[in-house]
Amino acid sequence: MTERRIPVAPNSSRLKEGELQTYRRALQGDVLPKGDPALTSLVDRGVLLPNTHEPGKYVPAPSGLVQRQLTAAVLKVLTEATEALAGIPAHVRELEAEQQMHHHTPSPVGTMLLVTVPEVNAETIRAVEGAEFEVLTMQPGYRKPKVLKGALPRGEEAAQRGVTVKTIYRTSGRSNPTQRDWVASMTRAGAQVRTLGEDFLRLIIVDRKHAFFEVFAEDGTVQEAAAWYTQDHGVCAAFAAHFRQQWERADPWLPEEPESAGEGEEEGEGKSDGSRGIATRTTKIQRTILRGVVAGKSYEAIGHSLGFSSRTVTAQVSALRVELGMKTVAQVTYWWATSPERLLP
Incomplete structure (x- = not known):
């Protein structure tokens, strides 16, 4: 009689070839030698049970019991793996703290894609809170009052402890009351703000060691929720140089400057105040x-x-x-x- 070969799936819940052979011998009533690794594995996993009436022989466990035991074993492995994954960020932060205590400068790493707003916020907050001498930001779009309110304490704290904080906004932001209040608070804390009337990239650079910049799709559209994050020193230095060029071209925004909200129909609309004292026909x-x-x-x-x-x-x-x-x-x-x-x- 030809014995039917049962394929073994490449996972821990299926029997290996040696275990399957031992299992078949137990079903045939053979006396199995103690110390056999395959037998030990089957007994430990609850697949075979000792025959209390015939020493050296084993009987198969009920299939329902086997299923419950194997399922529990796999779930245990999954739980341990999930807990290990969840603990990675905290472990990395502990290592970073140890590096900072010993004044170790980490080697530059590559570029990482942050695909959700919480991911972007978590990394930017961590970088800004750890800033040592400089935070440079370029914000071309409209920032909601909630976002400005949430960012204000971190920006003020950084400026108040001596970090150079510089921000470039679009000129249109000058007519936004919420943004004007933000500028007034940040300026009092020691930050500097300027504006440009043209398009520019959204960018955050911290200590020239961390840079966050926009993600563009193949058609050129910006992926609003995502951001690239890099610690590559060369890329960060290049972005910092770009920021300085834009900063020199921008107009200082002093909170005491009068700003007209104009005749717009909603908050943030209206005219600006001309350009550097030059008589112009345009705003x-x-x-x-x-x-x-x-x-x-x-x-x-x-x-x-x-x-x-x-x-x-x-x-x-x-x-x-x-x-x-x-x-x-x-x-x-x-x-x-x-x-x-x-x-x-």
Whole structure:
């Protein structure tokens, strides 16, 4: 009679070949030698039970009992693995603390993708709270009041303990009351804030050792919830140099400067205060809008990047058209293409 071979699955819940042979011998009533590794494994796992009436012989455990015991064993392994995984972040923090106590500088690592807002927040908070001499941030988009309120204590604490804190915002933020309050609080703590009227990358650099920057999809759109995080010293230095270039081009935002909320229909809308005392026909916000128009963006897209509605963008363009005494937006665009004001921030 040919013995049917049962395949053994590559996991710990199935019998190995030697264990299967021993199990079959037990079913046949053979006396099994003590100390056999396969027999020991089967008894330890509850697959075979000693025959109390015939020493050296073993009987199979009921299938229901075997299933419960094997399931419990696998669940135990899974539980231990889950607990080990959960403990990794705390373990790494302990190691980092030991490194800091001994003034050890960790070697640079590669770039890591943070795919959720909690992940991004956790890593940026840890970096900012551990900042030693510098925190540089570029925030091109509208920041919600809740976000500003949550970030304020960390920024103030860093500035108050002597860390250089510099932030670049979009010019449109000057007309946002919540953002103006944030700037006033941060400036009192010793931070510095400037604004640019054009698009720029969202970026956070801490001590030139940590850098967080935007994730772009293949079509060029920004993945809002995600961020790249790198500790590569060369990349961090390059981002810091880029920040300094943008900082030199930006306008200082002093909280005592008067800001007009304008005639906008919602918070954050309105005109800015001109540019560096130069008599101009355009405001900073209007110049930003015109750059978006020339780039082929819709009023809706321009408004989204500024925290405005498309209706407010339309109102700003119309106001400029009236100011210039022109009849069409095409005339305004042509004027802008040849005007020296296009070189202003």
